[in-house]
Amino acid sequence: MYSNRSQQQRRIDSINLGPASPTESQVQETQYKYIPLMTKAIQDQLDPKWQExxxxxxxxxxxxxxxxxxxxNFLYLYGGxxxxxGIxxxxxxxNMTAESFYWQNIKCEYEPGPRCCHxxxxxxxxxxxxxxxxxxxxxxNEIFxxxxxxxxxxxxxxxxxxPQPLDNYCATxxxxxxxxFGxxxxxxxxxxxxxLYSYSFNLNHWIKxxxxxxxxxxxxxxxxxxxxNSNLYMFGGKNGDLRYNDLWSFDLSTQEWNFIPINNLYDIPMSRSGHSLIVYQNQLVLFGGIHDVTWELDDLHIxxxxxQEWKSINQDTSRRKELELPSPTKYNKSPQKQRRSVKLPSLQKPLSLRKSPNSSPKKIRPSSQSQYSYFSKNQNLPQNSNQKNNNSSINTSVNHVQERKQLEKLKKKAAMLKLFEVEINKRALFQDDCNVTEKLKTSIILIGNPKQDLKLTKGTLTEFGQQIISKFLLPLSNGQNTINGKKPCARDGHAVAIFDNQMILFGGDRHTMSFNDLYLLNLLLI
Incomplete structure (x- = not known):
C-alpha cells in the first residue's frame, strides 16, 4: 500500500534528517577545547630528573x-x-666535561670489526x-x-x-x-x-x-x-617466548645464588628484557626495556x-590511556566512573621468540580479536526470534558506537588543525622540542619561502615569511649544552654508564626504529 504523502513532502523530510557527520558549527564550537589539554600533556612530559x-x-x-x-672524563662507544x-x-x-658535546671518531689501523650485543x-x-x-x-668469544x-x-x-661464543649477555x-651472566x-x-663467569684482566683467565x-x-x-658491596644483583631477561621480572642476588664470597622474594606484588616491575640496571648508593636503578611485542617501556624503578623492596619512580607512559584527550561533547558533561583494571605482574609472561637483529613478522595476539567476533563465528547456527532481535540490537549499538568514534576523530582533527592559526607569540607553547622536527621545519620554510615579504596576514609577518633558524643550530651560550626536563621515550637495547652522580643513557630502539640521542639522569633526585 502506497503512502498518500506527496513526493515533495517526502523530499523535505529527507532533507530535515541531516547527515550523521558533524556540521561546521559543531566543529567550530569545540575547536579550542583541546588546546589547554594539549598544553597540559606537553607540560606533563617534563621531568626535572632528566636532561637531553x-x-x-x-x-x-x-x-x-x-x-x-x-x-x-670521556664516554667511549663501539658498534651497535x-x-x-646492519651491524x-x-x-x-x-668529552663529558666540555662546554659543547662533540662525538670524535677514533680511527685505528687494526679494529675488532662489526659488533653488537657485546x-x-x-x-x-x-x-x-x-x-x-x-x-x-x-x-x-674474542677479547680486544x-x-x-x-x-x-x-x-x-x-x-x-x-667460554663458548656468546652474545646478548650482561656484564659489569x-x-x-x-x-x-647469561x-x-x-x-x-x-x-x-x-x-656466571669472572674474567681476570691481569691473568687473562676465566672462572665459572x-x-x-x-x-x-x-x-x-x-x-x-x-x-x-660483594653481592651481584640480576633482574629480568628472556628465554625464548618467556620474559621474567624476578630478582636474584649472588654472593661473590660464598658463590651462592639467592632468590629475593617480594611481599607486595604490586610494586614489582613488569617482566622485560633489554633494560638497564645500575647501582647507586644503596639502591638499584631500573629503566626501560621491552615487555611484549611492540611494547617498549619508559618506566623508572628503584x-x-x-x-628489600621496590619503589616506582615513574610509571610506564608508552601505553597509558590517561593521556588520551577526553571528549568535549555535551554528552560527556557528567564523567562516568572508569573501570580500572588491576594487573598482577607475573614472574613469567609468554612472548615471541628470541629477538634478533633481523626483522621478524609481527604476530597477532589473541587479545587483538574483535570483541564482537563471537557473533560472526556463530552466524550459521540456528537462532530463534529472540536471539535475532538481540543480535539486531547489538549491531545497532555497535553502529552507534562507531558513529560516535568517527565524530570524535573529526573533532580532534579539526582541533589539531586549528593549532596552525594560533598567534605567533603563543606557538612556542605547542612546539615540539624534537631535533629532527625542528630541522625539517626550518628546511621547509627556508627552501619553500625564503623571502620575508611574500606572505602577510592582518599586517603581521607570518611564520612562513620569517628567516627562522632552528634553536639547535645556534651556538651554545653560558655552557648550556643540555635540554632540562626532557626525558627519553620508551625503548630497549639502550646502553648506560655512570658518570659522577648521573646515569648516561644512549640509543636503543622502539619498533625497529633506532635512536642516537644521549640523556643524563640525575641520580640525586630519585
Missing part, C-alpha cells in the same frame, strides 16, 4: 645494542645495530671489548683491548678457560675482574645460558662461578646485572637494598 644532551656537529648513526664505557645498515663497527668518544668496560688505561654478534646468528693513551687495538690470545666490572650461546650449542646446580636463575639473555 645537545650534540654539536655530526651526530652518530642511530643504533641499538651498542656498548659504552667511561674512562676519565641499525635496522637498515656497525665505528668507534667514538665524547660489552665494553674500562680497567686502568685500557678498554676491554668481549663477545657479541659479528654477523647474522654468528657470535664470538684498546690502549687509550696510544689509541691502538690488540687482540688477546684465547685459551681453554674461555668488579675490582680487577669482568663479571658476566646470554645466548651461538655456534653449535644454540641455547640460552645461566652461567656458579658451579653448583642447585638454586639458580633459569637460562636467559637480555637481562641486566649490577654489583653492590630497589632499596636495605629494605
Amino acid at each position: 644532551c645537545k650534540i654539536q656537529g655530526k651526530n652518530l648513526t642511530p643504533r641499538s645494542n651498542c656498548a659504552i664505557a667511561i674512562h676519565s 645495530y641499525q635496522y637498515s645498515l 656497525l663497527q665505528d668507534f667514538y668518544k665524547l 660489552s665494553l668496560c674500562a680497567y686502568k688505561n685500557n678498554l676491554y671489548l668481549f663477545g657479541g654478534q659479528i654477523a647474522d646468528s654468528i657470535c664470538t 683491548v684498546h690502549d687509550v693513551n696510544h689509541q691502538i687495538w690488540k687482540k688477546i690470545e684465547i685459551n681453554e678457560s674461555y 666490572v668488579y675490582n680487577d675482574q669482568l663479571i658476566l 646470554g645466548f650461546y651461538c655456534a653449535d650449542i644454540c641455547k640460552h645460558s645461566n652461567d 662461578l656458579n658451579k653448583s646446580k642447585e638454586k639458580q636463575p633459569s637460562p636467559r639473555d637480555g637481562s641486566s646485572i649490577a654489583i653492590h 630497589f632499596r637494598i636495605n629494605q
Whole structure:
C-alpha cells in the first residue's frame, strides 16, 4: 500500500534528517577545547630528573645494542645495530666535561670489526671489548683491548678457560675482574645460558662461578646485572617466548645464588628484557626495556637494598590511556566512573621468540580479536526470534558506537588543525622540542619561502615569511649544552654508564626504529 504523502513532502523530510557527520558549527564550537589539554600533556612530559644532551656537529648513526664505557672524563662507544645498515663497527668518544658535546671518531689501523650485543668496560688505561654478534646468528668469544693513551687495538690470545661464543649477555666490572651472566650461546650449542663467569684482566683467565646446580636463575639473555658491596644483583631477561621480572642476588664470597622474594606484588616491575640496571648508593636503578611485542617501556624503578623492596619512580607512559584527550561533547558533561583494571605482574609472561637483529613478522595476539567476533563465528547456527532481535540490537549499538568514534576523530582533527592559526607569540607553547622536527621545519620554510615579504596576514609577518633558524643550530651560550626536563621515550637495547652522580643513557630502539640521542639522569633526585 502506497503512502498518500506527496513526493515533495517526502523530499523535505529527507532533507530535515541531516547527515550523521558533524556540521561546521559543531566543529567550530569545540575547536579550542583541546588546546589547554594539549598544553597540559606537553607540560606533563617534563621531568626535572632528566636532561637531553645537545650534540654539536655530526651526530652518530642511530643504533641499538651498542656498548659504552667511561674512562676519565670521556664516554667511549663501539658498534651497535641499525635496522637498515646492519651491524656497525665505528668507534667514538665524547668529552663529558666540555662546554659543547662533540662525538670524535677514533680511527685505528687494526679494529675488532662489526659488533653488537657485546660489552665494553674500562680497567686502568685500557678498554676491554668481549663477545657479541659479528654477523647474522654468528657470535664470538674474542677479547680486544684498546690502549687509550696510544689509541691502538690488540687482540688477546684465547685459551681453554674461555667460554663458548656468546652474545646478548650482561656484564659489569668488579675490582680487577669482568663479571658476566647469561646470554645466548651461538655456534653449535644454540641455547640460552645461566652461567656466571669472572674474567681476570691481569691473568687473562676465566672462572665459572656458579658451579653448583642447585638454586639458580633459569637460562636467559637480555637481562641486566649490577654489583653492590660483594653481592651481584640480576633482574629480568628472556628465554625464548618467556620474559621474567624476578630478582636474584649472588654472593661473590660464598658463590651462592639467592632468590629475593617480594611481599607486595604490586610494586614489582613488569617482566622485560633489554633494560638497564645500575647501582647507586644503596639502591638499584631500573629503566626501560621491552615487555611484549611492540611494547617498549619508559618506566623508572628503584630497589632499596636495605629494605628489600621496590619503589616506582615513574610509571610506564608508552601505553597509558590517561593521556588520551577526553571528549568535549555535551554528552560527556557528567564523567562516568572508569573501570580500572588491576594487573598482577607475573614472574613469567609468554612472548615471541628470541629477538634478533633481523626483522621478524609481527604476530597477532589473541587479545587483538574483535570483541564482537563471537557473533560472526556463530552466524550459521540456528537462532530463534529472540536471539535475532538481540543480535539486531547489538549491531545497532555497535553502529552507534562507531558513529560516535568517527565524530570524535573529526573533532580532534579539526582541533589539531586549528593549532596552525594560533598567534605567533603563543606557538612556542605547542612546539615540539624534537631535533629532527625542528630541522625539517626550518628546511621547509627556508627552501619553500625564503623571502620575508611574500606572505602577510592582518599586517603581521607570518611564520612562513620569517628567516627562522632552528634553536639547535645556534651556538651554545653560558655552557648550556643540555635540554632540562626532557626525558627519553620508551625503548630497549639502550646502553648506560655512570658518570659522577648521573646515569648516561644512549640509543636503543622502539619498533625497529633506532635512536642516537644521549640523556643524563640525575641520580640525586630519585
